Amino acid sequence: MTTLNISNIRTQFPALTRTVNGQPAIYFDGPGGTQVSNSVIDAMTEFMRRGGANLAPFFAAGAETIATAQAAREAMRDLLNAKRADEIAFGQNMTSLTFSLSRALSKTWQAGDEIILTRIDHDANVSPWLLAAEERGVTVRWLDFHPHDCTLKLESLAELLNERTRLLAITYASNAVGSISDVNQAVRIAHAAGVKVFIDAVHYAPHGQIDVQESDCDFLACSVYKFFGPHTGVLYGKYELLDELDAFKVRPAPALPPGKWETGTQSFESLAGVTAAVNYLASLGEGETRRAQLVAAMDKIKRYEMELSEQFLRESTTVVGLKVYGITDVERLDERTPTFAISLEGISPSELAARLGAEGIFVYAGHYYAVEVMRRLDLLESGGLVRIGFVHYNTSAEITRLIQTLENIREE
Ligand SMILES: Cc1ncc(COP(=O)(O)O)c(C=O)c1O
Incomplete structure (x- = not known):
């Protein structure tokens, strides 16, 4: 190599x-x-220079915008190894997407349920869940980290799980101290107890490969500006979950994923940049696909x-x-x-x-x-x-x- x-x-x-x-x-x-x-800058300026439009199938610029959004979904599908491109939703940033998902997911929780958050996470993977838990009367349990080397105490995860646990929200890597979590292991432990897992991959994404099928996580979020692209957030979710959950959306918005998770009009010039950022990364490696x-x-x-x-x-x-x-x-x-x-x-x-x-x-x-x-x-x-x-x-x-x-x- x-x-x-x-x-x-x-x-x-x-x-x-x-x-x-x-x-x-x-x-x-x-x-x-x-x-x-440069390739990201060019893709974004080219989108605007050519003349973008909203998602409108009726004329050339609108059809190109639809294609731009679809290309970005395909690109993110490859980066995360999602099964389907419609498991990828875009949004303003990871924080907004997480708030949106937390509202939807917490509608399925009952008072007395429990969720697990970690002490090593960025607050974007803490506050949305804390607020949702408070609203639903759900208990928050904390997974600690070892202060001497700042690694997560994954060995304590099993003790925190019980039949009332609904969610584990965990970071892929700490944006403060750099520790990488063994997310595959975390998902295995959580799934064995029937618990859904949300992964914050914002910090990890520029540093290593992500494979949502291998980890089998239920949800994962990242942010393209952390991996050489524009300021756009990305939410991955297993299709069945994105489909069955009630998203907070306006009535005319699509009823199906990913559209039901994408509030309002996306930054289409950024989506042009998303594809270019993924292609830039791909240009550093060799392979058939x-x-x-x-x-x-x-x-x-x-x-x-x-x-x-x-x-x-x-x-x-x-x-x-x-x-x-x-x-x-x-x-x-x-x-x-x-x-x-x-x-x-x-x-x-x-x-x-x-x-x-x-x-x-x-x-x-x-x-x-x-x-x-x-x-x-x-x-x-x-x-x-x-x-x-x-x-x-x-x-x-x-x-x-x-x-x-x-x-x-x-x-x-
Ligand atoms: C680990 C981690 N999670 C979440 C976020 C929030 O991401 P965004 O700015 O896309 O909301 C950040 C931003 O610094 C981060 O480093």
């Missing part, structure tokens, strides 16, 4: 030519949103990102006072994404992020909506942590510059 040609990849991302005070900017804020390739190319591409991305993680973890030990949260063992890199929450002694997270920003190194600070993670680590009140996240267009040289800059800041 070939490896990624990173310099070629970088030429496809115009944003990577940005400079700050004469120095190349370094985008280490991938977990907050990634940059897009787009799915095969995507699997190969995500495998290469994962291996390359593990190299970046190893370099970061090894070099970060040279910076006195630097603490990395989550998995730091270089033998366990396949259990984490290259997303690192760090602290540097003597400087607050927001100050450190601003100092790095001034040097052209873009990182985020705070809780990044992973409120439960920061609370569990007792860092919520003190301003959280600095988050440094790599994606496949980042380089070893950028990490070296990061470490050097951290060293300089510490010395000051």
Whole structure:
């Protein structure tokens, strides 16, 4: 198998030519949103330049819009390995889609039922369910994580399940500390107890392959702006479930999936970008089908990102006072994404992020909506942590510059 040609990849991302005070900017804020390739920009502008329309079969532009939406569904079907394209619904973002699904799903719950949420999840996979549970008189049980390496206590899942449990909402990977959950195992345990599983794959999607048929999850959501595309959310659901649940929709909207889950008019230019983003990823892999190319591409991305993680973890030990949260063992890199929450002694997270920003190194600070993670680590009140996240267009040289800059800041 070939490896990624990173310099070629970088030429496809115009944003990577940005400079700050004469120095190349370094985008280490991938977990907050990634940059897009020329092919994505072109697809979106082409849609608008040609003249889009609403979903109207009566004339050329409308028919093209229908085809644009269908192509995006097929693309996401390949990325997630869904059985059918109509198991894919689009929406404003993952948060909106999750609120919408939580309202529909919770209509099937009874007072006294239970759901399981995790302490490692982004709040978009917590609050919608908390609010729904409160409304329906449903009890929330929490799956904790190990504070020392920030991995989920999946071994405790079985104890939380009982005959009243209706749902497990779990993240594929933490947007704060990068830990990957064994979602296949989680689904097996939950399904054995007759419990539905909703997976938040927003953070995981740019880092590894997803296979909803293999995991057998009932629902999964992701967001295209986290994997090199535009700001659009994606909801996958098993067709029978999307079909039987009562979606909150306007009366004239389609009665069947996926239309019944898509509120109002979609961002069709974004859907053109969704297909281009998936095709960009597929272009990094080889294979007979787009799915095969995507699997190969995500495998290469994962291996390359593990190299970046190893370099970061090894070099970060040279910076006195630097603490990395989550998995730091270089033998366990396949259990984490290259997303690192760090602290540097003597400087607050927001100050450190601003100092790095001034040097052209873009990182985020705070809780990044992973409120439960920061609370569990007792860092919520003190301003959280600095988050440094790599994606496949980042380089070893950028990490070296990061470490050097951290060293300089510490010395000051
Ligand atoms: C893990 C995770 N879940 C959910 C979300 C929310 O996604 P969206 O912005 O599409 O609502 C984010 C956004 O940062 C995230 O990182």
